[in-house]
Amino acid sequence: MSRIALEFKNIRKRFPHAEADSVSGVSLTVNEGDFVTILGTSGSGKTTMLKMVNRIYESTSGDIFFYGENIKKLKVEDYRRKIGYVIQQIGLFPHMTVADNIATVPKILRWSKEKINARVDELLELVGLPGESYRERYPSQLSGGQQQRIGLARAMAADPQVMLMDEPFGAIDAITRQNLQDELIRIQTKLNKTILFVTHDIHEAFKLGNKVIIMDQGKVQQFDTPYNILFHPANEFVAQLVASENIINRLKILKAETAVQPLTRDPDDSDIYIGKDEFLDSVLSKFFESGRKSIIVKDADGQPVGEIAWDQLNGLLQSQADGAQTGSPSRNGEKVNIHAPIHR
Template sequence: MIRLEDLTKKFGSVIAADRINMEVATGEICILLGPSGCGKTTTLKMVNRLIEKTSGKIIVGGRDTDTMDPVEVRRGMGYVIQQIGLFPNMTVEENICVIPRLLKWDDAKAKRRAAELLDLVALDPATFLHRFPRELSGGQQQRVGVARALAADPPIMIMDEPFGAIDPINREIIQDEFLRMQKTLRKTILFVSHDIDEAVKMGDKIAIFRAGKLEQFDTPNNILAHPANSFIADFVGQDRTLKRLRLVRVEQASDRDAPSVRETDELGRAHALMREHRSDSIVVLSAAGTPSGWLHEEDSSGRMGLVSSKARPLPAVIPADADLRTAVSLMFTHGMAWLACVDRDGRFIGQVTQASIMRRLGETYHELDGASAVPIQHGAVA
């Protein structure tokens, strides 16, 4: 969808972007990262021609943007910035309808689109359509900014630190909402960020810049597992293995054969299962198959009666589609070496342990070693 070929920008004697080569496929989110002045924002703005390039090519949807009117290029791209840029004298509805009206949409269609988009960004249209920006929180304003960028249903979105000015709690919420929308919308997105954690969470690809050069362009997993050089390793941080926990789902590290017993089973059966699986604990399930507690080996050894009489409460369970970072956090919070995994209906499907997490991370390193990486722009170690 977007291909950059030797893209270069000079401001006098200063080279702000130096022969950038990268390609972002349809439906991908590409995060542009790097220190201040590295060329990421300049590259972003050349794509929608807010800044004109010095040389090279920008191919969008198979068309060289040099053959297109700059206004046509921009109207095919939604644009979201950190400062949001809502018109203060316009209602939320009027702000969202700006581009549709420039495109000569009829009034009823534009208003329907505004209501649909507010619902999409989790703002109630009946409550927010006729409010002014000053009546919204920062997070709500940012959601309206995203809705406005989506108003004309552009295939591409250009986002310049869109969530950078929002407090951490609301930023996480908006990131999650945006990823939820992206599963349905499948826009092609270039997204400037300064936050490696945001990049790992949101990006299908990450492009890391330094002094105008593209140092590494790859998947988040490859960048964290195999930084191209010492600059990349320092930039992503010494905790890059911990960052990779966000990229692996709990179901990928869970033991589907972990033993369990019903509340109505005998304690002797629970003890036998623990001995069979060489485990000192076992999950207790309700009649519906949901985890309701657990037993330690000492709770069942030599004892009579039903499992329910000795079951201990479970402090936490973990959804199978959660990431391993969430799982590790829960383990540390509750002082547990394992967690019961549940499906979307809350039914027990296995167990994830500290050991299984370590094993799965090791396996993913080997898998990456065997996979072909996205080519990087200039020489670096894999």
Template sequence: MTGGPLGKGENMNAVEFEHVKKQFPRMGYMALDDVNVQINEGEFVTILGSSGCGKTTFIKMINRLYKPDFGHIRLFGKDIQNSNPVLLRRKIGYVIQQVGLFPHMTVAENIATIPRILKWDKTKIENGIEEMLQLVSLDPKEFRDRYPAQLSGGQQQRVGLARALVANPPIMLLDEPFGAIDAINRENLQNEIKRIHAQSRKTYIFVTHDIREALKLGTKVIIMNKGHIIQYASPKEIINNPCDNFVIDLLKTLNIQNNYVIDGAGI
């Protein structure tokens, strides 16, 4: 991965926000209010916050689905404002809650979307499909020729992950990817995304409103409220030193829920 919009410089952060502000028309408050943050390469950052706190805005700015009103966003040291958005997005994996699989394409064709755009040769595409399906624990023989309508919600999101991962993007953006999936499947998918991240050592940014999920998956957690980053620290640090009342209140909801999950996550 050299050259192009995500060509890496030395000692650069994978993602850097500098004084980023964003306000949507007809909204009384800032979606992002002077956000500054640096995310190291290889980190699995979860962004935790309630609805409307700016967390989705945050990640949609990274692949330029939204444009900041003010400030700079740099990926591996390069200001994305100077890059072609279409080319930039091909190097950033994107997974959303609604999955967004193309219903008229089979599982294999869905996964082949970016490889086709990138004009990979046929063998490379076939190998990629096979490899990705195995990575997300779907039997290629059974699943590659199915249509999305023939998959359960959990299976669809596995394909969504496979589709985003196939070109091995240096940055993965995940916007509440498991939000609509039942508890048991969510647990499995969480474990798998954690494993996949650990294997790849790419930079993952994962939005959630589930504090258990945020603490379980993140090597670092960003806690957001009303367009501000309240705390950015490791899960352990957040539990031991919550920086203000908002974080303390969040952690209280966790104690009411369950303690063993936190133990299980090895925090």
């Protein structure tokens, strides 16, 4: 059973002279190994919530627990070393090499030179930038996407238990952004890190997260799997937020594991198998190609973990055809732009 990595208990944040809370009444738990994306419009409280986790902001009331310990009772410097933090403005030290940038926290922790060098090479390999080619380069010699990879490696250098990521790909071009998203999914699958990832992009939130927090006006509107949010929204705001995503777009950003059902039979040699991280649009194609009534979902070790039935996906297609809503999320009759500029 997974341990609880983070627990929010009735968290509230109101800044001085503000007329309303930036975050209000948030209570939820994040399990170890979860990839939780936080989605909301500008001013919804998502970045404020993230910054309260690493105590850049202190909550006005309520408590946050880190593996069962109240973070207010922990020494800030020691606590932050257990958390990786990646932001849009990467903040690499321009006068330091790639290797020295990654080694920043391990040096503070007084790791041995041999251990630091091994960790730098390990992380460079992990983020797809081999050490022999990149460790002696300077940030100015890297592309924006490469710099963001180094920022991610630096945040992981001391093997933090939790990673906080605040719009890390927001300033990257669309193609590089997609590549970085795919790379992050690969890294998360390999390391099983607990990640909180803030974004204002619906596609990014549902592609990356196995759980998604939808925020509006400082409150959590829904905290659920991408599948349930897309097909079982908790309220009108969430329903209208996701309404612009048609069924094919939805299937492109939902993984097989989000729709898997318990096995109702014993698999045999004629069955088609898919990985749990395969997206549902690919699963749909396999149904069309094979004519099968169900497809077996397997885990990273190749073991069956469940199945997806044709009737299940066909039902989603039919519900879309019968009358999907359109429009932007609304609040008190006012249209809301989910892609509005971010103000922190």
